[in-house]
Amino acid sequence: MNRPKVLALASLKPDETQDRLLADYDVLYDIDAATDVRIALTSGAAGLSCAQMDRLPALELIAVNGVGVDAVDLAQARRRGIRVTTTPDVLSAAVAEMALGLALAVGRRIAEGDRFVRAGSWAAGEKPALGRPVIQGRAGILGYGRIGHRLADLLRGLGMDVLYAARSEKPNSPDGFRADAEALARDCNLLFVTTAGGSDTRGLVDKAVLKALGSDGILVNVARGPVVDAGALARALQAGTSDGAGLDVFDDEPNVPQSLIDAPNCVLTPHLGSATDAARAAMAALVLDNITAHVAGRPLPTPYED
Known part of the structure; x- marks a missing residue:
């Protein structure tokens, strides 16, 4: 019996998980040789475009190793009935830790x-x-999903007051709601960006939001680079109208604008949010679980939901 074929546009870590993939499936790396492939494995950064999907007429499943889907053409996937899976929850703690670490690195000037x-x-x-003190202020979380909730738990555990902005107020939340990014920034001095990427949030943190955050405010972005207007942020840091920034994500990775590299008190890391051995192993295992379930005709463990 022929083994199912998987087009791999990303690899899995640790090596043991990649070895399981290779043992259970025929893995292809050339999209031109994958016209009969039913499953594509990709990352949040690599995604899968409409043009790529057009070259895969038999495609049924896009398994994303990560939670970001802004590089996946979701509209085209819906039109064709292609399922999409991600790896939520298992990386939330790692990304929340990274956000807190960046805030401390900026405020206490560790780097x-x-x-x-x-x-x-x-x-x-x-x-x-x-x-400057970091955990004595008030924190705002822009984007109150899984990562935002985990971060809020950490911050409350440190004794901080926490506010959040999301599409709607969350019932029974212990944290304070603000209707938009500007109102959130105005009422906190430590602003964490954890919202989803995509066209709806591009440039969400702009000049007005940075102005509302103020000259004693710190911005931390562990979401997607385009959510923050990089030019406006660099200008605010240079002018001293923002106190500092910690950035783990950028518009055109791995290319970082020189204006941010030159900006004062700006800590830059190479998209390390989920880069712990435990998180990456759990993500890879969940990718395989989704692929296995699809092949077996079982419900997908973590289908992506808008």
């Missing part, structure tokens, strides 16, 4: 301090810049 020591400035008798 800057590291560079200061390595450059020999401390040994030369120079004085490092002072940081």
Whole structure:
């Protein structure tokens, strides 16, 4: 009996999970040789475009190793009846930790301090810049999904007051609701961006939101790069109208605008939100669970839902 074929546009980690994929399926890497493939494995960054789907007439399932689907043409997938799965929940804790780590790195100038020591400035008798308290302020979470909820739990555990902005107020939430990004920014001094990407949220954090956050405000983005207007943020940091920023995501990864690289008190990391061994292993296992369920005709463990 022929094994099911999978077009792999992304790999799985750890290696043991990739080995399971190779053992159970015929894995193809060339889309031109995959015209009869029913399953495509991709990542949130790679996605699957309409043009790529057109080259896969037998496609039934797009298994995304991650939670981001803004690079997947969801409209085309719906038109063709192609199912889409993601890996929610298993990476929420890792991304929430990353967001908190970036906030601390910015406020307490941890990355800057590291560079200061390595450059020999401390040994030369120079004085490092002072940081500021981080967990004594009020936190705002823009996007109150799984990651936003997990982050809110962490922040409340540290004794912070937490506000959130989402499409609608969430019943029974312990956190305060604000109707939009600008109102949220105005009422907090630590703004976390965890909302979904896509056309609806592109440029959501713009000049007006940054102005509302104010000169003592810190912005942390662990969502998608385009949610934040990078040019407006760089200008605010250079002008001192924003205190600092921690960014794990960018518009055109891995290319980071020079204006952000040059901006003061701006901590940059290479999309490490889910990059822990535990999170990546759980994500890969869930990808395989979805593929296995589809092949067996069972309900998908984690179908993507708009």
